[in-house]
Amino acid sequence: MNPPTIKDVAKASGVSVATVSRVLHNLSGYSDKTKQKVLKAVEELGYQPNAIARGLINKRTQTIGVLVPDVSSSFSSEILHGVEETANDKGFSVIVCNTAKDGERTMKYLQVLGEKQVDGVIFTSGFLEEEYYKVLKQMRVPVVLVNTQSHKHSIPYVKVDDRQAAYHATEYLIRKGHRDIAMISGTSWDTMAGIPRLEGYRQALEDNGLEFMESRVAYGNFGLDKGREAMEKLLQDAPPFTALFAASDEMAIGAMGVALERGLKVPEDISIVGYDDLIFSRMVYPPLTTIHQPLTMMGRTASEMLIDLIEGAEQVSSSIVNHNLIERQTVRQMP
Amino acid sequence: MNPPTIKDVAKASGVSVATVSRVLHNLSGYSDKTKQKVLKAVEELGYQPNAIARGLINKRTQTIGVLVPDVSSSFSSEILHGVEETANDKGFSVIVCNTAKDGERTMKYLQVLGEKQVDGVIFTSGFLEEEYYKVLKQMRVPVVLVNTQSHKHSIPYVKVDDRQAAYHATEYLIRKGHRDIAMISGTSWDTMAGIPRLEGYRQALEDNGLEFMESRVAYGNFGLDKGREAMEKLLQDAPPFTALFAASDEMAIGAMGVALERGLKVPEDISIVGYDDLIFSRMVYPPLTTIHQPLTMMGRTASEMLIDLIEGAEQVSSSIVNHNLIERQTVRQMP
DNA sequence: CATATAGAAGTAAACGTTTACTCTATTGTG
DNA sequence: CACAATAGAGTAAACGTTTACTTCTATATG
Structure with a gap:
């Protein structure tokens, strides 16, 4: 009543388990007739190898x-x-x-x-x-x-090279004529995705003769809600800006939401670029310009x-x- | 140098593998002193049980x-x-x-x-x-x-009871005063999520004395792009409507996108309710009213x-x- | 014809556990 | 003190494979 094992197949086809194993693995050492018998038994019994037993022996x-x-x-x-x-x-x-x-x-x-x-x-x-x-x-x-x-x-x-990607995003905004660019950064102590993106932003600004202003950056945790909060803070406290670079799409979308709620139009009043290109970033309205990470x-x-x-x-x-x-x-x- | 096995532990602590197994499983049959020896050996060798071997024997x-x-x-x-x-x-x-x-x-x-x-x-x-x-x-x-x-x-x-949920969504629109309600349905031959939702919609209409019109329903495949297409079709061919029920949030969002692109305001010109409550449905702007599936x-x-x-x-x-x-x-x- | 060789197949050990069974020494009971 | 019960521990089989090694037979070679 248990699932059939290789032994059952061996018995049913009148050969040894070694032979069954060999035909199942297409090794050599059996006649064509034997092969047929074995395959037939496998079929009839509905035999399936047990990957656990297999794993035990070949350590894979x-x-x-x-x-x-x-x-x-x-x-x-x-x-x-x-x-x-x-x-x-x-x-x-x-x-x-x-x-x-x-x-x-x-x-x-x-x-x-x-x-x-x-x-x-x-x-x-x-x-x-x-x-x-x-x-x-x-x-x-x-x-x-x-x-x-x-x-x-x-x-x-x-x-991806986060620093470079952030540089790229910021520079794009600059090329589009923006000079007052804010940023919503990720977690400030995140050495992987937080700091490098902030650095890329700062570098792009400086390389283009624009001043980096600490007051124009707010910190989130890459999530939507913190993105909203950060945007609110920016809108209230930061020197006016015409463009925003957010270190994640979620934060960008959160920021866009608060902008829209306050009657600011995107992109007419404020331009936004995100980071990640999540599947739904093209679904929001207006569809988000962003850094695509494949x-x-x-x-x-x-x-x-x-x-x-x-x-x-x-x-x-x-x-x-x-x-x-x-x-x-x-x-x-x-x- | 292979990872240590239970045998190594047994050897190191001077007992049999059975005893090691017993202490590891908190069974009875050993003195406290033995237990300490075994535990010490486990610690020193960094022994980890092999779940594959375990799985082989207890068929779990x-x-x-x-x-x-x-x-x-x-x-x-x-x-x-x-x-x-x-x-x-x-x-x-x-x-x-x-x-x-x-x-x-x-x-x-x-x-x-x-x-x-x-x-x-x-x-x-x-x-x-x-x-x-x-x-x-x-x-x-x-x-x-x-x-x-x-x-x-x-x-x-x-x-969830799809039929009932769709009924609920449609009825909500009716209670909000809408009488011309279109629908973007899922795949028409999908007996699980397609048909029941369409049925719920139709039923709600009929129960409220509203006419069900085949021309007011378009079919998608639950995805964004088909949602867009369906909306375009509806806008062009269907009798005018003030509200839309979409059988998935993705389609609802797609539909909302085309509405917005055409200068229709949501919800001023057209009301939309979706289905699923995907995480990002609250992220879009305006946030989507929808059927929440937990x-x-x-x-x-x-x-x-x-x-x-x-x-x-x-x-x-x-x-x-x-x-x-x-x-x-x-x-x-x-x- | 004697012998080497290759093909077909079987035997059994091994993988790392768990556990039923056995054995021994100690303790408890009357 | 004789005996049963129990605690502490070991032995070995089993789980389902793979594979190195062995055995047997038939054919090829000289």
């Missing part, structure tokens, strides 16, 4: 773990989508781990992934704490980072790199992927 | 599989989020499977999940084809459906049901979860 589970801060966010789920897609194409399954940006949860997940003997792990969008690194190292499996990087350890990563593609790339590593590659090189600016309808050409 | 992998049509969609990923959350709380890992609404892929995933010996599977948002049912049955593991249901087979599910909670519930079943519950009852209408700013009270 064909499974990878992916840690994301928030599966339900568009950002994480687009990356996950890419990862899953190519993993699947290459015969790997993926276990999702929603860390909720919580260190304890992350540690617990790492633990579980270790016990479950995953063949590799992808860590996305967050600082790779030393404590994570330690357990990852104990697991003796390849790791790749997405949308983050480790300065201390040499771990392959795939991300999240799905980044997920795919990371997956490929990881699997190469799993399959024996000595090393793979990190990938700085190209961002690009998607012009939609939230930026106006100044007269 | 503490892993479930979740099939979603599109991980990167807000809809799927919110459900996934809920599923993952409670699965994790209860000690289960989740393998994500992105079916891309493709039958072949789905079958392949089911196959893999079977081989990987998952303890249960959650199937979301799509018709449960007979062929899927067959392999699921062969797997001899519990299944729960989310956002769909099977009329042919008795499989527990969690979903997706994350539905995921959680499904996960709980599945795990109860895995842990021996004879049966669990399906859950029709409450929808509710979230009033935001896209509906106007008619004079």
